[in-house]
Amino acid sequence: MSQSGKAGQPAVEPDPGSTSPAQRQDTRLDTYVDRYAERAHGMKASAVRALFAVANRPEVVSLAGGMPNIADLPLNVVADGLKDMVLEIGPQAMQYGSGQGEPMLREQICEVMSLEGISADPDDVTITVGSQQALDLLTRIFCDPGDVVLAEAPSYVGALNTFGAYETTVVHVGMDDDGLDPVALREALVRLQQSGQRAKFLYTIPNFQNPAAVTQPVARRKEILAIAEEFDLLIIEDNPYGLLRLSGDPLPAMRAFDSDRVIYLGSFSKTFAPGFRVGWVLAPHAVREKLVLAQEAATLCPPVFSQFAVSSYLSNHDWKGQIESFKSMYLTRRDAMLSGLAEHMPTGTTWTHPDGGFFVWLTLPEGLDSQAMLPRAVSNRVAYVPGTAFYADGLGTRNMRLSYCFPTPERILEGTRRLGDVLAREAELHRTFGISDNQPRIAERSQAPRPNQR
Numbered sequence: 003m004s005q006s007g008k009a010g011q012p013a014v015e016p017d018p019g020s021t022s023p024a025q026r027q028d029t030r031l032d033t034y035v036d037r038y039a040e041r042a043h044g045m046k047a048s049a050v051r052a053l054f055a056v057a058n059r060p061e062v063v064s065l066a067g068g069m070p071n072i073a074d075l076p077l078n079v080v081a082d083g084l085k086d087m088v089l090e091i092g093p094q095a096m097q098y099g100s101g102q103g104e105p106m107l108r109e110q111i112c113e114v115m116s117l118e119g120i121s122a123d124p125d126d127v128t129i130t131v132g133s134q135q136a137l138d139l140l141t142r143i144f145c146d147p148g149d150v151v152l153a154e155a156p157s158y159v160g161a162l163n164t165f166g167a168y169e170t171t172v173v174h175v176g177m178d179d180d181g182l183d184p185v186a187l188r189e190a191l192v193r194l195q196q197s198g199q200r201a202k203f204l205y206t207i208p209n210f211q212n213p214a215a216v217t218q219p220v221a222r223r224k225e226i227l228a229i230a231e232e233f234d235l236l237i238i239e240d241n242p243y244g245l246l247r248l249s250g251d252p253l254p255a256m257r258a259f260d261s262d263r264v265i266y267l268g269s270f271s272k273t274f275a276p277g278f279r280v281g282w283v284l285a286p287h288a289v290r291e292k293l294v295l296a297q298e299a300a301t302l303c304p305p306v307f308s309q310f311a312v313s314s315y316l317s318n319h320d321w322k323g324q325i326e327s328f329k330s331m332y333l334t335r336r337d338a339m340l341s342g343l344a345e346h347m348p349t350g351t352t353w354t355h356p357d358g359g360f361f362v363w364l365t366l367p368e369g370l371d372s373q374a375m376l377p378r379a380v381s382n383r384v385a386y387v388p389g390t391a392f393y394a395d396g397l398g399t400r401n402m403r404l405s406y407c408f409p410t411p412e413r414i415l416e417g418t419r420r421l422g423d424v425l426a427r428e429a430e431l432h433r434t435f436g437i438s439d440n441q442p443r444i445a446e447r448s449q450a451p452r453p454n455q456r
């Protein structure tokens with residue numbers, strides 16, 4: 003089943019939008035509080051951000067953040083490319099540029115997307131400041147306050163924050179082992195229709211979903227596209243991890259099957275480096291025109307220096323070979339995570355088995371609360387992201403997201419051992435004292451994947 007909620011509070015705080023100004027908790031600390039726009043009151047530091055300060059301490063094994071592991075990038079190649087770029091085209095690379103992005107990079111992006119079956123015209127590509135900005139620009143051009151956006155349950159915290167910043171209402175749609183559930187999608191669309199509402203778009207992450215780590219098989223993608231056709235639904239396909247499929251070729255993107263109904267988001271953050279902040283949107287021509295106007299209003303133009311830097315990397319380096327080497331590095335880490343979980347998790351814990359990407363989604367034994375136990379976990383020198391961060395409506399208390407991308411395999415194994423200790427103690431406490439988290443349970447269809455039961 004789907005649930006709805008006001009987006010923008012993926013952390014656990016109560017919805018400030020439902021509190022009168024006089025009751026607000028933040029007035030004593032922030033003397034500007036009465037000046038902010040209504041939408042600013044919904045902006046809260048996410049659970050991920052709040053965790054970084056603690057989780058970055060060296061004694062803590064952080065299975066929390068999703069930072070790409072770029073230690074193996076050929077820094078000399080990047081450095082040489084940057085030096086040549088400055089010497090050869092410095093004044094151009096350091097100048098303002100086009101709001102749509104540099105033509106050469108847009109052509110190279112079409113080559114990158116062809117690896118996932120997409121045939122595209124560079125003129126339909128708009129460069130953005132990471133795919134995060136693509137989410138912002140798209141929500142800006144499509145959504146008014148109160149508009150409904152469909153998103154998987156659970157979904158990417160950065161997208162939920164953006165949808166919240168534009169005061170949309172997120173309706174979550176459940177998943178199963180194969181990602182977004184078409185039955186739940188249809189039900190949500192029918193319910194909206196019956197209440198005279200229309201979703202502005204469906205936001206979906208078909209590959210190695212963040213945070214649930216499940217992947218839509220090709221048949222499932224086509225099924226979702228058929229429902230979208232039936233209900234005249236626009237789809238935003240967010241695909242930062244697709245090329246990091248750990249075995250076999252990348253799957254064809256949804257956009258490969260439908261160029262009118264699917265707006266595709268890509269990024270160099272996971273296949274090259276996030277610091278350049280280069281992502282892109284592939285959109286139908288009319289949408290692309292609006293996007294460029296929105297981009298000009300937001301930044302005048304996406305960073306030209308970064309675009310030339312990425313373009314030079316793609317021209318001068320075996321970037322496909324680099325992706326293969328990233329994949330074998332992530333494979334070892336994924337396997338360390340899965341074997342650590344198999345060894346250390348107490349009975350009743352379940353988790354997903356990802357084919358790629360960075361994450362594993364864990365479901366705790368009945369009665370345990372990932373948010374409540376986080377301080378105990380950090381005291382035991384292991385960190386994770388509580389499941390509630392990935393819902394707009396406070397669900398997910400029995401879940402947590404674990405990242406395997408960054409720590410070494412040895413640290414991942416140690417992290418799962420520490421986490422197993424914490425879970426075993428919490429389960430023991432629960433058995434002894436019957437402490438309950440008292441949170442609403444996620445309905446069966448929304449319980450995200452049905453992971454392998456331990």
Ligand SMILES: Cc1ncc(COP(=O)(O)O)c(C=O)c1O
Nearest residue numbers: 132133134158212240269271281
């Ligand atoms: C699903 C998803 N979409 C978008 C982003 C944002 O990536 P970028 O660095 O391209 O802004 C991330 C980053 O983790 C992500 O996981």
